[in-house]
Structure formats: C-alpha cells, structure tokens
Amino acid sequence: MNKNRQLKELKVAEIKEKLEKAQSVVLASYQGLTVEEDTILRKSLREAGVEYKVYKNSLVILAAKELGMDSIEEYLQGPVSIALGYEDATAPARVLFDFAKSHKKLELKAGIVDSVIYNKEQVEKLATIPSKEVLIAKLLGSFKAPLSKIACVLNAIKEKKETESAE
CATH class of the missing domain: 1.20.5 (Single alpha-helices involved in coiled-coils or other helix-helix interfaces)
Structure with missing residues (x-):
C-alpha cells in the first residue's frame, strides 16, 4: 500500500471519529470570505466550543458512507467547511447562522444531528434554539x-x- 493511500485512510478514520463524537455537524460554503473574516469566524466558533475544519469532500463522503450517512454527498459540492459541536448541539448552527447574517459569502448548506441529516432551512431553525x-x-x-x-x-x-x- 502506498504512503498516499495510508494517509488518506488515516484522514478518513479521523473524520469518521469526529463525526461520531460530535453532537452536531454543520456544513457551510465559505468561498469568498477574506482571511480576516475567516479568522473572526474561527475565533467565534472556538469561543463557542466548536471545532471548525476544512477537509477534502471525497474523504468526508467516504467517512460519512461508513457511518451510513450516504445522503450527505449532495451537500459536499465545492468548497465546504465543517463545524463540529461536541458539547452544545446548537452551537455550530447558531454561530455560523449569526455570522452569515452579516457576511453573505458564508452560506449554510446542511447539518447532522444524531446521524439525521438536515437541509439548510432546518439548520437555520436549529440555530434559533x-x-x-x-x-x-x-x-x-x-x-x-x-x-x-x-x-x-x-x-x-x-x-x-x-x-x-x-x-
């Protein structure tokens, strides 16, 4: 097995572990944010106890399929970031939704709570809790x-x- 494949398998295992451990996951399109805006967003998420990552979509799709969340694939198109909430299930949606109000370049795409996939509108409702x-x-x-x-x-x-x- 080549080294590149081993690295990808390790990354898929890492993503799978994070998806399993998280109470909620929110996917967002971040294309067009400036470095300064991204830094502010990351700081807000960190303060809320949310982990914010960008992975290759293909690796996230593989990890999600292993967890039986095949339908997440439709939301993993283009540049997508992942916010993982481990303690407060509403925190990722709330912070991203609030940030997206003043930064139109950030767009919520979908979310996962207890292995159930929610669309953009449902994630926005989750953000109001x-x-x-x-x-x-x-x-x-x-x-x-x-x-x-x-x-x-x-x-x-x-x-x-x-x-x-x-x-």
Whole structure:
C-alpha cells in the first residue's frame, strides 16, 4: 500500500471519529470570505466550543458512507467547511447562522444531528434554539417564580396571624 493511500485512510478514520463524537455537524460554503473574516469566524466558533475544519469532500463522503450517512454527498459540492459541536448541539448552527447574517459569502448548506441529516432551512431553525445553559436558566426561572409566590403568600399569612394575635 502506498504512503498516499495510508494517509488518506488515516484522514478518513479521523473524520469518521469526529463525526461520531460530535453532537452536531454543520456544513457551510465559505468561498469568498477574506482571511480576516475567516479568522473572526474561527475565533467565534472556538469561543463557542466548536471545532471548525476544512477537509477534502471525497474523504468526508467516504467517512460519512461508513457511518451510513450516504445522503450527505449532495451537500459536499465545492468548497465546504465543517463545524463540529461536541458539547452544545446548537452551537455550530447558531454561530455560523449569526455570522452569515452579516457576511453573505458564508452560506449554510446542511447539518447532522444524531446521524439525521438536515437541509439548510432546518439548520437555520436549529440555530434559533437557545443554548443548553440558556434553556436550563429559563427552566430554573420557571421553577423559582411559583416558589417565590408561595413564599410571599405564606409570609403574608404569617404576618396576618401575628397581627391578629397581637390585637
């Protein structure tokens, strides 16, 4: 086996491992972005805990086929970048979508969440879902509100009884 083939097989194995490990994957066309814009995008993705890579489409297709995601091939045309979210499933879509609003050269193509492939419109909907931390904060807030109301009612009852007993 020649060295080039070995390198390609290693790269396919690496891509396959990343696709398996990621909670979500977003494919985007980045053609036309300047180096400065790409640097800003990469920084935003890094801060959100998202890995951002550019691989040869043919190698990604091979890795995806090994994972049973054959239909991803239609989205791997031309220069395509891959954003991999390992902790927050919405982070790659959210960061890329927000960046694409002000940089028209970046175009979302597709996404993968739990081995299910989503088209551009579905990825854009995914981008509008708040992060896990925000959802948890909202949930805790919804728990806290009724509890604080109960505490106020109980306190009012206590104060009323104290004033009645003082009379």
